[in-house]
Amino acid sequence: MSNTELTVDVLVIGWGKAGKTIAGRLAGEGRKVALVEKSPQMYGGTCINIACVPTKDLIDSVSKRDGRDPISYFASAVADRDTLIARLNHAMLEDKVLLLDGVASFTGPHSVAVSGGDEEIAVHAETIIINTGAHPATLPIPGADGPRVHDSTTIQHVDPLPSRLVVVGGGFIGLEFAQMFARFGSHVTLLEAGETFAPALDSDVADRVRTMLDSEGVTIVTDARATSFHDTGDHVDVVTGGQTFTADAVLVAAGRLPATEDLHLEAAGVATDERGYITVDDQLRTTVDGVYAVGDVNGGPQFTYVSLDDNRVLWDTLHDGPRRRNDRVAVPTTTFLDPPLSQVGMTMRQARQSGLNVLVATKDVATIAAMPRPKIVGQTEGLIRVLVNADDHTILGATLWCIDSQELVNLVGLAMRLGARYETLRDGIWTHPSSTEAFNEVLGALATLD
Ligand SMILES: Cc1cc2nc3c(=O)[nH]c(=O)nc-3n(C[C@H](O)[C@H](O)[C@H](O)COP(=O)(O)OP(=O)(O)OC[C@H]3O[C@@H](n4cnc5c(N)ncnc54)[C@H](O)[C@@H]3O)c2cc1C
Numbered sequence: 339m340s341n342t343e344l345t346v347d348v349l350v351i352g353w354g355k356a357g358k359t360i361a362g363r364l365a366g367e368g369r370k371v372a373l374v375e376k377s378p379q380m381y382g383g384t385c386i387n388i389a390c391v392p393t394k395d396l397i398d399s400v401s402k403r404d405g406r407d408p409i410s411y412f413a414s415a416v417a418d419r420d421t422l423i424a425r426l427n428h429a430m431l432e433d434k435v436l437l438l439d440g441v442a443s444f445t446g447p448h449s450v451a452v453s454g455g456d457e458e459i460a461v462h463a464e465t466i467i468i469n470t471g472a473h474p475a476t477l478p479i480p481g482a483d484g485p486r487v488h489d490s491t492t493i494q495h496v497d498p499l500p501s502r503l504v505v506v507g508g509g510f511i512g513l514e515f516a517q518m519f520a521r522f523g524s525h526v527t528l529l530e531a532g533e534t535f536a537p538a539l540d541s542d543v544a545d546r547v548r549t550m551l552d553s554e555g556v557t558i559v560t561d562a563r564a565t566s567f568h569d570t571g572d573h574v575d576v577v578t579g580g581q582t583f584t585a586d587a588v589l590v591a592a593g594r595l596p597a598t599e600d601l602h603l604e605a606a607g608v609a610t611d612e613r614g615y616i617t618v619d620d621q622l623r624t625t626v627d628g629v630y631a632v633g634d635v636n637g638g639p640q641f642t643y644v645s646l647d648d649n650r651v652l653w654d655t656l657h658d659g660p661r662r663r664n665d666r667v668a669v670p671t672t673t674f675l676d677p678p679l680s681q682v683g684m685t686m687r688q689a690r691q692s693g694l695n696v697l698v699a700t701k702d703v704a705t706i707a708a709m710p711r712p713k714i715v716g717q718t719e720g721l722i723r724v725l726v727n728a729d730d731h732t733i734l735g736a737t738l739w740c741i742d743s744q745e746l747v748n749l750v751g752l753a754m755r756l757g758a759r760y761e762t763l764r765d766g767i768w769t770h771p772s773s774t775e776a777f778n779e780v781l782g783a784l785a786t787l788d
């Protein structure tokens with residue numbers, strides 16, 4: 339093994355969204371920056387290689403299947419996905435940032451060993467930014483390492499398309515993959531350990547989403563915690579407390595855990611919380627001076643756009659700027675079902691519990707005359723709900739389950755952050771035919787929330 343010493347101003351560990359962005363920015367102001375990534379298949383990070391982008395590409399492909407043979411269509415969709423990702427996955431850092439291939443492990447508070455192949459580089463940096471992301475939680479149950487048990491990465495290349503797929507977990511990943519595989523042609527059973535399906539949603543919305551998925555061939559079973567997998571050599575039996583489900587493949591989508599196992603955080607004195615995430619303050623400072631943690635690994639919401647915002651917060655931390663993590667207001671989410679299901683701020687249940695005087699408007703998408711776009715594109719499923727503070731007319735939250743909701747929710751989030759009165763959306767001049775027009779009509783139907 340050959341050893342090399344390297345001193346830089348800034349070392350970024352992991353090619354995640356926040357890390358690659360701030361690496362480029364810090365290099366741009368003249369700092370000597372190195373970025374270490376442990377896998378050449380992950381240049382550019384999780385989002386573009388194995389997560390947001392490839393999964394939404396597969397979701398887009400399945401929307402165009404149009405009755406074609408499931409197995410060959412799935413295979414061609416996966417090939418298209420691979421072509422797209424191969425085109426995407428080189429971020430333009432090469433000119434500005436020293437890229438190191440290898441696994442990073444702390445050897446002290448400001449020193450990191452980067453090992454790859456026969457080489458080990460000892461890197462010293464006053465500023466170290468940890469951006470190692472998260473990985474799928476494996477279930478501590480018998481058979482979890484069986485050949486037909488997949489995580490969200492390996493299931494994207496399952497071969498052939500499983501005739502019967504069991505999805506374990508009814509969160510973001512479980513829902514998106516369940517509908518996608520049902521549309522590719524699999525019989526899908528989704529097992530959710532909790533008693534309630536999609537508990538973060540208002541129950542009427544959750545019921546409607548469940549009914550839609552059921553009508554597409556996704557059987558949802560709640561109160562069904564997977565306790566073991568038995569591979570028979572021909573198929574796999576998924577056992578819950580009370581039932582057995584037979585499948586050709588299983589997707590485990592039971593959350594994601596921090597990727598800290600290689601880092602030897604104890605050598606630096608970087609503390610983690612009880613769940614294993616790196617402890618950070620409002621400015622993303624860890625327990626060690628000059629060491630910061632950004633993205634999924636710091637225990638914040640696990641979204642690419644939150645990781646991107648961590649880059650902004652950290653930039654301000656390093657430049658005495660004002661941005662803080664806790665200043666975030668109205669951070670929206672979208673589950674990429676068809677139609678997409680987006681949420682920002684309060685649900686109706688939370689609004690009831692808030693003690694505020696609340697107005698609510700809910701309309702089925704199919705009944706919104708001012709919004710012809712769903713009818714034009716042939717997707718009239720869903721509903722729009724907006725909650726308003728009756729006293730000052732500010733917007734408290736929205737559930738948007740409709741075509742284009744991944745865009746609409748950003749507009750509502752912006753209105754909330756600006757403290758806009760709901761009339762701004764109700765009386766806005768919106769292009770036609772667009773989905774935004776729905777606000778003209780839906781917000782004209784506000785009534786007191788009982
Ligand atoms: C299937 C799926 C779909 C998703 N869809 C969406 C979506 O639609 N929208 C959305 O906003 N979010 C989505 N997410 C979540 C999103 O992908 C993550 O929140 C985001 O990618 C996290 O980025 P990050 O900055 O934390 O780091 P990552 O992008 O995870 O990067 C971390 C990098 O660090 C490397 N690394 C780890 N340990 C070491 C080490 N010791 N040394 C060197 N390198 C190391 C890893 O190889 C990796 O490349 C999805 C996630 C999954 C799994």
Ligand SMILES: NC(=O)c1ccc[n+]([C@@H]2O[C@H](COP(=O)([O-])OP(=O)(O)OC[C@H]3O[C@@H](n4cnc5c(N)ncnc54)[C@H](O)[C@@H]3O)[C@@H](O)[C@H]2O)c1
Binds near residue numbers: 563
């Ligand atoms: N569209 C998006 O923005 C998007 C898409 C995919 C993933 N993500 C991110 O990735 C994260 C991880 O997604 P996820 O779906 O794995 O996690 P999740 O936390 O969203 O959902 C996990 C679900 O699995 C259930 N579960 C856990 N153990 C189980 C068991 N043994 N049997 C049955 N059910 C079990 C949990 O009750 C929970 O409902 C998300 O929280 C999200 O932040 C975002």
